Amino acid sequence: EDQVTQSPEALRLQEGESSSLNCSYTVSGLRGLFWYRQDPGKGPEFLFTLYSAGEEKEKERLKATLTKKESFLHITAPKPEDSATYLCAVQTSGTYKYIFGTGTRLKVLA
Amino acid sequence: SAVISQKPSRDICQRGTSLTIQCQVDSQVTMMFWYRQQPGQSLTLIATANQGSEATYESGFVIDKFPISRPNLTFSTLTVSNMSPEDSSIYLCSVAHTLGQGSTDTQYFGPGTRLTVL
Numbered sequence: 001e002d003q004v005t006q007s008p009e010a011l012r013l014q015e016g017e018s019s020s021l022n023c024s025y026t027v028s029g030l031r032g033l034f035w036y037r038q039d040p041g042k043g044p045e046f047l048f049t050l051y052s053a054g055e056e057k058e059k060e061r062l063k064a065t066l067t068k069k070e071s072f073l074h075i076t077a078p079k080p081e082d083s084a085t086y087l088c089a090v091q092t093s094g095t096y097k098y099i100f101g102t103g104t105r106l107k108v109l110a
Numbered sequence: 111s112a113v114i115s116q117k118p119s120r121d122i123c124q125r126g127t128s129l130t131i132q133c134q135v136d137s138q139v140t141m142m143f144w145y146r147q148q149p150g151q152s153l154t155l156i157a158t159a160n161q162g163s164e165a166t167y168e169s170g171f172v173i174d175k176f177p178i179s180r181p182n183l184t185f186s187t188l189t190v191s192n193m194s195p196e197d198s199s200i201y202l203c204s205v206a207h208t209l210g211q212g213s214t215d216t217q218y219f220g221p222g223t224r225l226t227v228l
Binding site for chain 2: 045
């Protein structure tokens with residue numbers, strides 16, 4: 001069965017304290033892996049798409065990487081405004097549907 | 111990316127009633143989806159809204175409970191029928207593949223509709 005697992009469930013960081021969020025997946029064939037940010041009461045906001053192992057994408061303080069079994073979202077020198085839930089989704093070969101992980105709730109303290 | 115709006119943004123409904131949620135996109139898109147996000151949970155796909163034909167439902171979701179319409183490439187509705195408190199959730203529409211541009215893979219989400227059933 002296709003599965004996506006995110007860890008940790010929750011993470012508290014001090015402002016400037018870099019860390020990484022993990023998304024591990026077990027799928028029959030990967031078409032793409034997607035990262036989203038979700039603020040309370042809002043819809044998910046698209047961050048990155050990764051298609052193949054070794055691929056990396058960057059945006060401001062965020063960098064996403066992909067291996068054959070997992071993806072990492074690295075947050076460098078985070079600020080309080082980076083506080084949100086970060087969601088990972090996987091799209092399997094031959095389908096357009098997403099399988100979402102349960103998310104990591106990030107809190108960055110000033 | 112497409113700009114997506116949903117109406118209503120929130121509602122409080124009585125048990126046994128129905129609510130129709132609208133999703134409007136500012137450009138023509140090939141794919142539209144409806145998701146449910148229960149409190150503290152991640153997103154679960156309800157169905158794919160197919161233009162001009164019946165929606166494709168995921169396991170555990172049925173047309174009688176969640177009828178969906180998609181009359182054109184920019185608009186869709188989801189109705190939550192005969193509601194119970196267990197239907198209290200955020201309902202989200204998403205779109206992929208804006209005609210004439212970009213990837214068919216990346217989904218963009220609307221702001222969501224927060225539904226509370228008493």
